[in-house]
Amino acid sequence: MTGMSGVGKSTVLARLEQRGYRTVDTDVGGWIENAPLPDGTGMEPQWREDRIEALIAEHEHSGEPLFIGGTVLNQQEFYPRFKEIVLLSAPLSTMLERVATRSTNPYGRTAEERDRIVADTAEVEPLLRSSATVEIDTRRPIDEVVDHLASLAAMDRGTAGTPHAGSA
Template sequence: MSGTGKSAALRLLRARGHRTVDTDSDAWSRWVTLPDGSSDWIWREREITGLLTGHAAGHLFLAGCKSNQGDFYPLLDHVVLLSAPAHVLLARIERRTGNPYGKRPEERAAVLRHLATVEPLLRATASAEIDATAPIEEVVGRLERLAGS
């Protein structure tokens, strides 16, 4: 979910020597048009499969939330949900400077809508959930422990 600290966690994991990939880029994701005419931002199948099957040394940490991510769960050791209450997410989104998403009222409404509709789906398929209100060092430590570091 937006504002949970995924980007901050990736930065710290990378600084600790882990390979990290933020899948919210054109290199890893693409727009598709759904049968109803709406758009969806999904993982690029070939690229994500290559990333997951080609990684051999150390730990790989991925961040992102896509409607087709479940297709890749058999290739993942863990699926982790970082969670925080709505007021925490909105406050973080308001303060962040590296990502403009969530500044406009309609984007903030979408964040709340996703929290109500998407987060329960993620929780149901996650192998672990981490309270993202904890200090980032603690969140990253839990991620490393899950990975077996």
């Protein structure tokens, strides 16, 4: 699952985990490192490819559904290994309201961070949308969003070796 700050990735992953699914929120737990941009002009948070590769390899052996959430520059490198690329989306006003009031993540509280969310939404979200196989509007009730994701995993249950609702 991927999407901009404030769409509800962490909340959705927590609910999926409560339902017994294996989930990984790559925003926490050392899944991301600052790495050089491909053009060498600077650094950008990116998935630690060794850890993500090991996670996916472990999943491929188990065949159990795996939901990976996050949004980083190099996530597309792993898209061929995912059954679905799910974009969680919401209007910018909803995202900004959520980041201002959430208690689990301080990102988005400063004016500078909110400006970055606005700019990233304009620049990055269209790229995420163009590679998504499914888009879910997170203004829907959380249980409906989670039910939709769970249905994707159930439809593909027999496809062992492929993360079911993956990506970033």
